[in-house]
Amino acid sequence: MIAVxxxxxxxxxxxxxxxxxxxAWRVPRGESIVTPPSACPSCGHEIRARDNVPVLSWLLLRGRCRDCRVAISAHYPVIELLTGAAFVAVALWLAPSILGAAGLEAGAWGAAQPALLAGTVVQLVAFLYLAALTVVLSDIxxxxxxxxNAIVLPGYVVGAVLLTAAALLMGEPQRLLVAAIGMAGSFLFYAIPxxxxxxxxxxxxVKLAGVLGMFLGYLGWxxxxxxxxxxxxxxxxxGIALMIFRRTGRRTPIPFGPWMFAxxxxxxxxxxxxxxxxxxxxGLA
Structure with a gap:
């Protein structure tokens, strides 16, 4: 069941x-993520549905546009694979809780707990959302x-709604207090420097810190x-590794978002x- x-x-x-x-391509440029449909940046031809299958289409097309044969960056399937791997990691982490609530823990049949099951599923959705934020914001x-802001700020609303629903359905409202403290505390901790x-x-x-603090606080101190x-x-x-290998200098700006997610x-x-x-x-424990 966990494999499923x-x-x-x-x-x-x-x-x-x-x-x-x-x-990741359109938001930083202020473009709509809905329209127009995806197209080849070289020839402008709209991407066909059969050429839009994650990873597989890129492999079948050998990394080239079907129409103009210009190379398509491997960045696209890499992001798809990273997101898939991140989703699997989250699912495997929470699968035992979900199966336990469903009465299927360790493959044994037991009494399902509908409210708890619903809560664990909502919790899974919340952390899958965080995984998606991790990939897209790190990429950008x-x-x-x-x-x-168009991606970070909705994280407060979506995270709060999902985590609140999960905590209440699971009968653990105390999680919300620590989540609120984590959100405010992390925001202030980053705001000072x-x-x-x-x-x-x-x-x-700073804004991202509040979102991450909320998710972390929900789980515990x-x-x-x-x-x-x-x-x-x-x-x-x-940062030290990049300087050692001379990829950056001391004054070279380094994006901190990916390390916050890590x-x-x-x-x-x-x-x-x-x-x-x-x-x-x-010696404190």
Whole structure:
């Protein structure tokens, strides 16, 4: 059953990834993500439905436009594959909870809990949404060093609605208090350095911090603290590595959004064991 959940969400991720390619290209340019239909940037021919199948179409066309034969960047199938992989990771993480609520834990039949099942499914949707945000905003930030409000700000509304519904359906409303604290605390934590040194921290990072803090806080204090701290650790390590390999200089701007997301997912998947291990290391547990 877990394989079925993972396979379904992986296929869904490939489809969503195809749409994220459109979002990542058009939103920074102020273009509509609905119209016009996708077309070859070289010859202008509209992409046919059969040529719009995620990954497979690119492979069958050997990475070239059907009409003008100009090369199509491998960036597009890579984004689709990354989104699919991210969706699978989230699904495998939450699948045991979903199957347990459905009375199918460990392959055994049991009594289903409809409210709990609905809550876990909504929770899955919430974190799949976060996975999609991770891919598209990281892609945009790396390309143009921006985190567009048109994508970041709806994250507050969508995240709040989904997480609130999940917490109430699962009978765990206390999650919402920590989520609210995480949202406000993370926003302020990033806002201070952005105010003191605007060249080093942009407001896009500050706004994104609130969204990530909400999701992390929903899961718990350990995930929140580890997720926020890990972003700076990962960002520092990546920055040092880039300078060592001479990909950047000390004054070269480095997009911080991808490292914020990396830190958040470290907190989501490993916040509890990492926090516990640290406390034991320093003798506080």
């Amino acid at each position: 959940v993972g396979g379904f969400t992986g296929a869904l991720g490939l489809i969503i990834g195809s749409f994220l390619n459109v979002v 930030d790396i390309a143009v060093h921006r985190l567009p 952005a105010f003191l040194y605007p060249a080093g921290m942009g407001m896009g990072d 350990e995930q929140l603290v580890v997720g926020v701290a890990a972003a700076f650790v990962v960002g520092a390590v990546a 830190g958040a997912w470290i907190g989501i998947f490993g916040g509890v064991p990492l926090a516990s291990g640290y406390l034991k290391l320093v």
